[in-house]
Amino acid sequence: MTRLTRVVVIGSESTGKTILTDRLASHFGVLWTPEFVRGYAEQKGAPIVDSDQWPIAVGQMAAQDEAEVRARAAGHQLLLHDTDLVSTVVYGHHYHGQCLPAIEEEARRRLANQYLLLDIDVPWVPDPVRDRGYRRQELHALFEGTLRLFRAPFTVIRGSWDDRFSLARTVIESALGMV
Template identity: 55%
Template sequence: MTRLRRVVITGSESVGKTTLGLQLAAHYHVLCVPEYVREFTRLKGTPPVLADREGLARGQASYEDEYIDRSRALGNTLLLHDTDLVSNVAYSHHYFGDCPPALEALAIARRADHYLLLDIDVPWIADGVRDRGDRREEMHTLFVTTLDRLGAPYTIVRGDWPERLSIATNLIDTLLSSPPSPFNLADHE
């Protein structure tokens, strides 16, 4: 079976996760798992509430499983993610003051090979859903502490858009040429 490495593009609102994920997917000719909460919010028409936490986690995990299967079928060695359950954990703490232990455990169990944590050094752009433009430092710090607490390997990616793409491709190239990590969800299903 082909070894599938998983890289998550993560961070607070309006840092370019989707843009970078699509650029990297095009560069490597691979798939990028979309952010489930974006589709959920679009269909629901309102921001998530406390009662949505479990459904959001299940939906994100389902997206990931579908894309892992599709990547394997294509023979890819890389799968990108436009966020993952780590974001669900961070935002659960931010919006609701806590996170169910089961959700944190699931995020740890599904941890990717590496996380690209996008810095807040790009302009914040409102889109009708984003609501934390005035709290970017707080949100970035929350992502750092969440990644640290969950034991997720990450690199902070800074700079303008071309710099970010260059940093990300260099990191992914290094990851793809290194020995596999001891655990990867895609290898243990």
């Protein structure tokens, strides 16, 4: 079986995660999973509450598991995720002051091979799901702290949109042994 390298694009709101993940997937010709919670929040049409943590985690895991099966079937060596359970952990702590221990355990068990932590050095763009642009620094620090606590391999990605793509591409190529 071909080794599948999983790379997660992660970070606080409005840092370009979806755009970068899509661009990287197109560049490498691979699959990617979207951020589950965005669709969940849009469908719910109400604020996310503490009891939403488990359904969000289950949906995220299911989407990633299904994508992994498809990527392996296609013979891909790379699978990209626009966030993962680490994000669920971070947002649980950020919004609710805690995260379910089962979610934290699953997040640790399912750590990706590489995380691309997007910096907050780009303009915040509001939308109906985003609500805390004024707390970006705090949230970014929580993402970084959680990745360190989980001992997850990560690289901070910053700069212009083109700089972000270039650095992310280089990190992925290195993870794949292409450089």
